[in-house]
Amino acid sequence: MTRVRIPGRPVIAGLALALALVLAGCAAPQYTYVADTTAHAYFKVPRVWTKISTAALDKVTGAGTPGGAWTVGYDASRPASPNHVLSLVPARPFVYAAVGQVTRAAANTLSYNLLRDSFLPVTATARQTATQNGFPLTGFRLLGSSMLELAQGIHGIRETYDYTYKGGRVVTFDQIALTNADDTEVYVLLVHCLSACYSRHQAQINTVLKSFTVRSP
Amino acid sequence: MTIAPAGSPDGPAGAPGGLRPPGSRPRDEDRRTRKPLPLWDRIKFLLLLTLLWFVLVWSSMANDPILPFADAARIELRSGLWVIILAGLELLRQAHFLISEHWAGYHQFWVRHVFGGFERLTRRRLSDWTRFRLWRLFTWVFWIAVLALIVGGITHSNPVTALLSAPAYIWRALPFVLQIMAGVFFVIIQFGALFWFLSRGGVDVYFPDDIKTRFSDVWGQDHVLERVKENILFLEDPELVESHGGYVPGGILLWGPPGTGKTLMAEAAARPAARTCSSTPARSSTCSWAWASSRSSRFSASCAGWPCATAA
Numbered sequence: 001m002t003r004v005r006i007p008g009r010p011v012i013a014g015l016a017l018a019l020a021l022v023l024a025g026c027a028a029p030q031y032t033y034v035a036d037t038t039a040h041a042y043f044k045v046p047r048v049w050t051k052i053s054t055a056a057l058d059k060v061t062g063a064g065t066p067g068g069a070w071t072v073g074y075d076a077s078r079p080a081s082p083n084h085v086l087s088l089v090p091a092r093p094f095v096y097a098a099v100g101q102v103t104r105a106a107a108n109t110l111s112y113n114l115l116r117d118s119f120l121p122v123t124a125t126a127r128q129t130a131t132q133n134g135f136p137l138t139g140f141r142l143l144g145s146s147m148l149e150l151a152q153g154i155h156g157i158r159e160t161y162d163y164t165y166k167g168g169r170v171v172t173f174d175q176i177a178l179t180n181a182d183d184t185e186v187y188v189l190l191v192h193c194l195s196a197c198y199s200r201h202q203a204q205i206n207t208v209l210k211s212f213t214v215r216s217p
Numbered sequence: 218m219t220i221a222p223a224g225s226p227d228g229p230a231g232a233p234g235g236l237r238p239p240g241s242r243p244r245d246e247d248r249r250t251r252k253p254l255p256l257w258d259r260i261k262f263l264l265l266l267t268l269l270w271f272v273l274v275w276s277s278m279a280n281d282p283i284l285p286f287a288d289a290a291r292i293e294l295r296s297g298l299w300v301i302i303l304a305g306l307e308l309l310r311q312a313h314f315l316i317s318e319h320w321a322g323y324h325q326f327w328v329r330h331v332f333g334g335f336e337r338l339t340r341r342r343l344s345d346w347t348r349f350r351l352w353r354l355f356t357w358v359f360w361i362a363v364l365a366l367i368v369g370g371i372t373h374s375n376p377v378t379a380l381l382s383a384p385a386y387i388w389r390a391l392p393f394v395l396q397i398m399a400g401v402f403f404v405i406i407q408f409g410a411l412f413w414f415l416s417r418g419g420v421d422v423y424f425p426d427d428i429k430t431r432f433s434d435v436w437g438q439d440h441v442l443e444r445v446k447e448n449i450l451f452l453e454d455p456e457l458v459e460s461h462g463g464y465v466p467g468g469i470l471l472w473g474p475p476g477t478g479k480t481l482m483a484e485a486a487a488r489p490a491a492r493t494c495s496s497t498p499a500r501s502s503t504c505s506w507a508w509a510s511s512r513s514s515r516f517s518a519s520c521a522g523w524p525c526a527t528a529a
Contacts, residue, residue, distance in 0.1 A: 029288035035281050042283050213283050 031211075036070045039099040040215035041187050045208055049095070050080035057082050057096070069100035076193075076201075089169050093193045093201050095208060100186050107183040112147065115157050115177035118188050122159055139164030143172065152216035153181025158209070162195060172198035176209055180216050187214050251317035251324050259311055266304040269367060273297045276371040297370055430484035438478055445469065445486050 031044040032051070052073035060082045061071070075084050076092035084090040096119075102110060116122040120137070121130040127140055144160035156178030164170050173192040179185060189212045191205045192198075198205065270293060277289045284292075294301065317324040339348055361380070368383050369376035435442055448466055451458050455465040471479040 029291040031288065033281050033284050033288070033292075037280065042281055044283060211283050215282060 032074070034072060034074070034097065036072075036097075036099050039070060039185060039187070041070075041097070041099050042211070042213045042215075043095075043097065043189055043208060044211040045074040045095055046076070046204060049074040049076045049093075050078075052080060052082045052085070057085060060085055061096075069098055071096070071098045073097070089165050089171055090193045091197055093191050093197065093205055093208075096188075096190045096192075098186075098188045102179070102184050102186055104184070110179060110183045110186075112157055115179065115186070116145075116159055118177045118186060119175055119190050120161075120163065120173060122161060137163040137165060139170065148176070148178065150178070150214065154178050154214050154216060155181075156187075170195040174198070174205055174209060176212050178212075178214055180214070187212075249321035249325065250319065251314060253318050254314055259314075262307045263304060263311075266300055266307065270297055270300045270304075272367070273300065273370045280373070299366055300370075428484055428487050430481055432485045435478055435481050435485050438482070441471070442482065445482060449486060 028047060030047060032047050032049065033042065033044050035042045052075055054071050057071050057073045073082065073085055074095040075081065075090070076094065077084060077090055078092075084094040085096050113123045113126075117126040121127040121135065122140075122142070127135075139162065141162040142159070143162060144158070146158045148154075148156050148158055150156075156176065158174075158176045160172065160174045162170050162172050171192055172195045173190060175188065175190040178187040189209060191208055193201070273296075274286070274289045274293045277293060278284050278286065281289075313327075317327065343351070362376075364383075365376035365380035368386070369379035372379050372382075372386075374382075432442060432446065448469060451463070451465045458465050471482060473479055
């Protein structure tokens with residue numbers, strides 16, 4: 001009778017391990033990993049948040065077209081809407097990310113204050129100018145401000161502030177704006193929602209903002 | 218004393234009485250079940266696919282510095298689903314082989330009715346050369362498709378696009394590859410070559426099924442062949458021969474110009490032993506029983522349980 005070699009324990013253990021890995025992997029990843037591979041900018045958002053396309057965002061913000069800027073949004077609201085980026089007040093966190101190139105001439109004038117004002121007016125001068133030009137949001141309140149020095153000469157700011165929309169609804173904005181060592185690229189990541197929503201989702205928002213990583217190309 | 222059946226000692230299993238030479242195994246074509254696969258053949262494609270999947274995971278992690286292994290693995294279980302499917306098919310194939318090795322009826326069904334039918338059909342319609350060329354074409358297409366999927370997976374692009382841009386990737390990677398090759402040639406190869414030269418005269422192990430040569434394959438030199446066969450019979454039970462006052466030769470020297478069949482004869486002599494053999498270059502062999510020699514000695518084999526079955 002022919003003797004058949006039965007696979008030994010290591011093989012069975014290996015197969016069991018592979019099966020366990022496959023089963024464990026059946027669970028979907030917790031986060032969606034977002035990347036602009038050209039500009040080497042990365043961040044993550046909870047998997048259940050909905051992606052807002054660049055085209056829809058650009059339509060609302062009017063950004064993105066000059067210099068081929070990369071923009072993307074993620075909305076935790078249901079239904080998701082690109083209007084949550086600015087005009088509508090989101091009851092759940094909304095993430096807006098943009099990467100754009102800065103011209104050599106503009107790079108010479110790029111400062112931390114310009115980074116602070118990259119999305120909404122934050123510095124006193126910018127707010128004053130904005131008010132004179134009919135900026136609709138009022139009740140600015142700075143909640144936190146810090147400067148960031150990262151690897152490879154990447155540097156910038158993190159600003160957390162409130163603005164009051166019409167109707168008295170207070171919205172909290174948490175914003176990171178970075179630039180590379182030679183100030184030729186600007187990377188912005190902003191999360192905002194109603195003040196109460198911000199307090200409720202602060203841990204989640206922190207995770208998103210802390211994951212923001214930029215590598216110098 | 219066990220005596221080989223009439224006729225050639227390595228004659229077909231269908232020889233008188235259906236007997237086989239003592240200690241020999243059934244011929245592959247006479248098996249009712251599938252020949253058991255070595256462990257390596259069972260797992261090699263599974264290992265390859267596992268490795269490939271890990272390469273895809275590594276590629277995802279390399280493209281995104283914030284992506285941890287666990288999530289990269291989960292993502293690749295979805296985007297690299299084709300690897301999992303191929304692994305599943307391979308697992309199924311191995312299960313099929315395992316059943317075929319144990320269950321003759323199952324094996325015969327596949328051999329005769331499924332693949333046998335296909336074999337007969339293609340033999341009727343196509344010449345052997347055409348079949349060979351078609352199989353070779355299929356193999357090439359299969360591996361090119363696998364390569365396209367791998368490159369597409371790594372570059373996160375369409376497999377066809379990835380395949381077309383593969384030459385550009387290779388060209389870009391060439392300086393790095395050349396640096397590595399220079400390192401290999403100047404550092405590793407010289408040590409490898411040194412050890413190879415020092416270790417010449419090593420022993421290769423031949424399993425009984427590795428030797429396919431039979432006495433029926435040796436044509437000409439009939440008188441030499443008869444002497445070799447005779448000596449093999451003596452070696453069946455040398456103690457018995459000697460207890461009856463006989464003399465068992467310590468070896469045979471096959472001597473002659475190249476191309477006269479010395480090696481073939483020694484291989485055929487090793488075959489009926491049907492035991493694990495070790496082969497050494499004849500120059501370094503200490504084999505005592507059969508020895509074939511020419512200016513270019515090539516093969517000598519000693520078989521476990523036998524003094525030696527040798528050719529050079």
